[in-house]
Amino acid sequence: MPETATASVPELLDELAAIEDPRMRAVNERHGNDYGVNLSKLRAIAKRLRTQHELALELWATGRTDARLLAILVARPKAFDEPELDAMLREARAPKVLDWLTSYVVAPGPHAEALRLAWLGDADPTVAAAGWALTSVRVRKRPEGLDLSALLDAIEAGMAEAPERLQWEMNACLAHIGIEHPAHRERAIAIGERLRVLEHYPTPPNCTSPYAPAWIAEMVRRQGPALAP
Structure with missing residues (x-):
């Protein structure tokens, strides 16, 4: 089994910024999503990081949509309690974050x-x-x-x-x-x-x-x- 990669939140934010595409952001913003990262590349970062729940919490706390999408992919759904998930849903307004949070974290969780x-x-x-x-x-x-x-x-x-x-x-x-x-x-x-x-x-x-x-x-x-x- 490959080792889990380590990275700090600032390093990951820089990495996400490096794969930001202004044209993609312009398209996404028409649908209420304030990010321009290629989701295939974002998923590749998540695959490298594997599950890291504490890191997910730190990424979510940044408030950045791209960081929150990454947080969802590296979080452990079973580690959240109901009040946490309720609060996360109510503060997330980007449609893609709402979709992923519901589908990838809440739906498979307890x-x-x-x-x-x-x-x-x-x-x-x-x-x-x-x-x-x-x-x-x-x-x-x-x-x-x-x-x-x-x-x-x-x-x-x-x-x-x-x-x-x-x-x-x-x-x-x-x-x-x-x-x-x-x-x-x-x-x-x-x-x-x-x-x-x-x-x-x-x-x-x-x-x-x-x-x-x-x-x-x-x-x-x-x-x-x-x-x-």
């Missing part, structure tokens, strides 16, 4: 379900969006015990008027319910068709539209009989 339930109804739509993202994980991977009808009720009642990030995650959950659970597919499609959320979202060629009815139909088509009702 507090995912407790935080999912706590965040779903939060008054802060960014926090609520994380709750819906975790719900999508459960819909796809661990649906036992979920009330899918109640989730569809909540999506139908609230998605159309939800703020952008929250709406996106609710829509993703709607699509995953329709894709993964044939008994609820017809209703999921009907909700999507009625609300028409993201119907005209610009989608590059050869990519699947986030419009739930189209997304569901495409994924069911790809899976063939395996996802047929």
Whole structure:
């Protein structure tokens, strides 16, 4: 097993600054992300460092988005407690940090379900969006015990008027319910068709539209009989 590389936070901040690309930052800033590092290069640094939880905490404390992305990759998810994760989510506002924190730290950690339930109804739509993202994980991977009808009720009642990030995650959950659970597919499609959320979202060629009815139909088509009702 290779040895874990050592580096100080100032050294790592300098290394991240050295791989900053102003053109990439300009593109990312249009989506609310204030960083310009190439994520493949950032992942290579994380691979070299391996898991170093104390270093992750120090990187997070810098407040820099690129450093926080690196922190997420070298952190130990099981080492965080619920209050720490709640505080981290509430202070992180860069969409990429929110996505990675939810997917790479909270979802695989021991507090995912407790935080999912706590965040779903939060008054802060960014926090609520994380709750819906975790719900999508459960819909796809661990649906036992979920009330899918109640989730569809909540999506139908609230998605159309939800703020952008929250709406996106609710829509993703709607699509995953329709894709993964044939008994609820017809209703999921009907909700999507009625609300028409993201119907005209610009989608590059050869990519699947986030419009739930189209997304569901495409994924069911790809899976063939395996996802047929």
